[in-house]
Amino acid sequence: MRDRRGQDDFSGALRKALSELPPMFHEALANVAVVVEDWPPGELLEELGIPPDDTLYGFYHGVPLPERSVQDSGLLPDKISVYRGPLIKDFPDRNELSLQIRITLLHEIGHYFGMDEEELSRLGYE
Numbered sequence: 001m002r003d004r005r006g007q008d009d010f011s012g013a014l015r016k017a018l019s020e021l022p023p024m025f026h027e028a029l030a031n032v033a034v035v036v037e038d039w040p041p042g043e044l045l046e047e048l049g050i051p052p053d054d055t056l057y058g059f060y061h062g063v064p065l066p067e068r069s070v071q072d073s074g075l076l077p078d079k080i081s082v083y084r085g086p087l088i089k090d091f092p093d094r095n096e097l098s099l100q101i102r103i104t105l106l107h108e109i110g111h112y113f114g115m116d117e118e119e120l121s122r123l124g125y126e
Contacts, residue, residue: 009094010084010101011036017102025109032062032078032112034105039085055086058104060111067114080108 014036021029040056050056062078082104091097103124110120 013098013101014082017105032080034080036084037081040083057087058082058108060108064112064114
């Protein structure tokens with residue numbers, strides 16, 4: 001059985017992080033679904049070369065804005081997945097968890113806007 005309160009706390013922290021984004025980001029993210037998933041799929045971890053003792057907190061699924069062309073207009077909508085299981089496991093403290101949810105969300109939004117891992121790391125979103 002799942003802990004409904006823990007799920008509500010997690011979703012609430014994610015909603016809060018989204019609500020604190022500047023209005024210009026809300027507009028830019030209008031067609032991006034932000035979803036909570038329990039764990040990252042094994043095949044995604046394998047595809048990304050993430051070792052079994054490591055994990056993923058979030059993932060941006062889509063074509064970054066700077067790389068888009070007219071040919072990308074028929075693609076599925078963009079999606080940001082935030083993975084509840086690894087975040088709760090690695091950040092049991094509620095305040096740390098909320099902070100890491102926010103960092104994960106901003107990290108994945110950065111990928112949507114075309115930022116790479118190095119740029120995101122420089123900004124503190126690793």
